[in-house]
């Protein structure tokens with residue numbers, strides 16, 4: 001597992017090998033110069049050349065220190081830049097992969113969790129790639145180059161000076177774990193608070209109708225209070241940690257001074273050696289403290305690699321068959337089902353049971369039936385939004401599971417039950433399935449969907465924005481915009497899944513009549529509870545408990561005793577009562 005994570009990590013870094021190598025080389029130079037400067041100071045002290053005059057050595061130190069500063073900056077820019085690039089690549093990969101997954105994946109996995117993986121987890125990986133790589137390389141070079149020089153000066157004093165460093169490391173480790181939990185707590189409280197604000201803003205009318213302002217204010221105060229406590233906790237841990245690190249580095253300095261002065265007195269080291277040791281011990285404080293944070297960052301990053309990879313390795317259930325075929329042109333729009341069955345995962349009974357039908361090109365078929373009888377399931381299997389077995393459903397005599405998915409889906413225009421609109425202009429919403437559609441095409445589709453004249457009354461007509469930053473449309477208007485979106489595609493098959501439920505019966509009947517006339521008639525599948533509109537279809541399929549229990553024209557079906565007759569009588573009574 002650990003190996004595979006390291007492989008993944010190396011995989012993320014591979015496209016950026018040049019930057020990483022340059023960044024690491026820069027760190028090596030910085031550390032080499034960092035080790036050289038104290039030696040220069042030592043020699044200067046020894047030769048008593050440093051002091052009050054601006055001398056060559058001071059100038060050299062100034063130049064070297066400036067060089068170090070510039071190269072360190074370059075190393076940070078390079079390696080942190082790689083972190084950002086890896087973050088960018090991963091976000092692209094996750095989003096791209098999510099787009100390949102079937103809709104049912106999103107009903108079993110919450111959007112919150114997916115967003116979290118694409119943001120917080122990717123952020124942890126970015127830190128692992130940027131901060132952890134930089135810090136680890138820096139630690140290796142800092143200790144690798146500084147320790148031998150310190151030891152060559154005086155090994156006993158070196159051990160003494162560094163004796164408190166393991167304590168420093170353990171302290172930072174303990175604190176960084178605590179900091180991590182506290183940071184998470186702050187994040188959680190913050191998202192609880194924003195969730196409440198978001199919910200209250202969208203449910204503001206309910207709050208007012210039920211006069212719950214006071215309760216909501218109290219709920220907000222409670223959450224805000226928790227956020228305050230979490231923030232104060234985090235701040236106090238931070239405020240304790242840094243003085244503790246400082247204190248430990250002073251202990252190291254005191255130990256050095258105490259024993260170092262004895263060593264000078266004994267003549268074991270020179271004053272120059274002593275100053276160099278102090279400078280070296282000081283050099284190692286920062287990398288040591290950082291190592292504690294680096295370990296935590298590394299561990300967090302590892303967990304996040306697993307979480308992100310677990311998304312990226314999910315195989316889409318619905319994909320092109322290995323030997324998928326192109327749909328032969330011209331597409332006729334003939335649909336045939338042969339013992340078509342589908343059971344939802346974890347469901348006890350099938351939603352579709354051995355359904356047989358033959359829908360002719362250009363035919364308008366209405367599908368009616370009780371709630372939960374399988375109508376939407378049937379609509380969803382046609383464009384393979386659900387994973388059906390092969391050899392059960394055929395479009396123009398080709399098995400739909402063998403047709404290339406883009407071909408199949410562009411042959412079917414589908415208006416689902418919930419008329420989802422994107423937060424963009426009406427024009428973009430209507431032209432969504434056929435990007436680059438010209439205004440006349442958009443208007444033509446809107447006219448067919450009987451929404452054109454209403455759009456002309458909107459403030460910016462087709463440029464009017466909808467959604468959160470735009471106007472609010474009525475249910476019926478949304479449905480007709482969604483219908484226009486499907487019509488722009490000009491696909492040979494059109495499926496309307498209860499897509500006109502908020503449109504009055506007369507308009508719905510008119511729309512259906514428009515769709516089923518004309519020279520290039522489409523195959524229309526009209527799923528509806530609106531029986532008066534359904535009655536005008538060429539044929540009607542009546543569904544019950546996952547089966548088509550009756551088929552025929554309206555006039556045939558009202559003659560036969562059965563579910564359709566019952567539904568029709570009920571419909572007549574409702575019409576009279578209204």
Ligand SMILES: Nc1ncnc2c1ncn2[C@@H]1O[C@H](COP(=O)(O)OP(=O)(O)OP(=O)(O)O)[C@@H](O)[C@H]1O
Pocket residue numbers: 107344345347351369370371372373374375376377378498
């Ligand atoms: N995602 C799902 N997971 C499990 N079961 C489902 C799912 N979607 C639908 N079902 C079940 O499948 C059956 C058929 O549902 P379907 O939505 O096709 O009915 P419907 O005839 O379109 O109903 P309505 O008229 O309310 O739209 C129902 O028993 C329903 O509970």
